Amino acid sequence: MQFLPPLQPATLIQRYKRFLADVVTPDGVTLTLHCPNTGAMTGCATPGDTVWYSTSLNSKRKYPHTWEITQTLSGEYICVNTLRANQLVKEAITLDLIPELRGYNTLKSEVKYGAEGSRIDFMLQAEERPECYIEVKSVTLADKDNGYFPDAVTLRGQKHLRELISVAATGKRAVLFFAVLHTAIGRFSPARHIDPKYAQLLHEAQKQGVEVLVYKAELSADNMTLKVALPATL
Structure with missing residues (x-):
């Protein structure tokens, strides 16, 4: 971008x-x-x-x-423009920069889903493959090279985790995608010290089949590209 x-x-x-x-x-x-x-x-x-x-x-x-x-x-x-996270993820998927999300031929945005009235950021579809639901979160909170999400208690984020758990239970792919938009960050963890309930829900979500992807943007004042996978401790 x-x-x-x-x-x-x-x-x-x-x-x-x-x-x-x-x-x-x-x-x-x-x-x-x-x-x-x-x-x-x-x-x-x-x-x-x-x-x-x-x-x-x-x-x-x-x-x-x-x-x-x-x-x-x-x-x-x-x-700091949170709208850019979704744009970067969409660009990366379209350009096949995310190996885990290759092989789909249809991408839809802002699709209504879930029992709590949510909209998924992206839905990927392909013949003979389960639909893939992707929720995107922007990561900018850093302590040295450690990145964290969220930076404040997020009831909305907790709701999205519950919705993704429900999607995974149906046999469809449920993906939580953390887009790291801070050049100092080299690893990722949920911010247990800020929102322990979110951290616990994230741990539970992964156990129940929600996939967690963490990718970092190469970032400057001229352009941004999302393509570097980071390690995560959940």
Whole structure:
């Protein structure tokens, strides 16, 4: 995935009201950006970090600029736009970059499923193969080279795990796909210290047939590609 037009840099002043951030450009102009991330963004929003932002051509947008990537003072890149995770996974599946998900000829997005009224991120289909349900999660929380999910208690994430367990029980493939969007991360674990119930549900889900995939993006201010499998301790 290449950023076109190229992202522009600025220095982060502050993030506030969850969806907004103030930055100052290299020529001294202060801008307010849309922040497309509802999470805690721990370690991703430190004042003084470099923010790489895109600009929409939609004249109706109140905030035309979108925060895409954080470049930390230590030089790490973090994609904070959670919408990019699904786009990267879709691109990787289409390009056959994920060996575990090859061999399907139909990909559908946002398909309704489950007893709790969910929508699966992706459904893969092929003749004479069980349908494959894929739920995508973005991983940006890091402690040194350890990556964690979630970065806050997630009732929605717990619901998705219950739905995937139900899918696996029918004999269809149920896949939880963690897209690691932080260049410092080299391994993955559920964040038991933040949401122990989610961690326990994830462990139970794997025991009941839910497949867990963890792939890391090669990430810069110019482009992103999801293709490196990471070890996981569940």
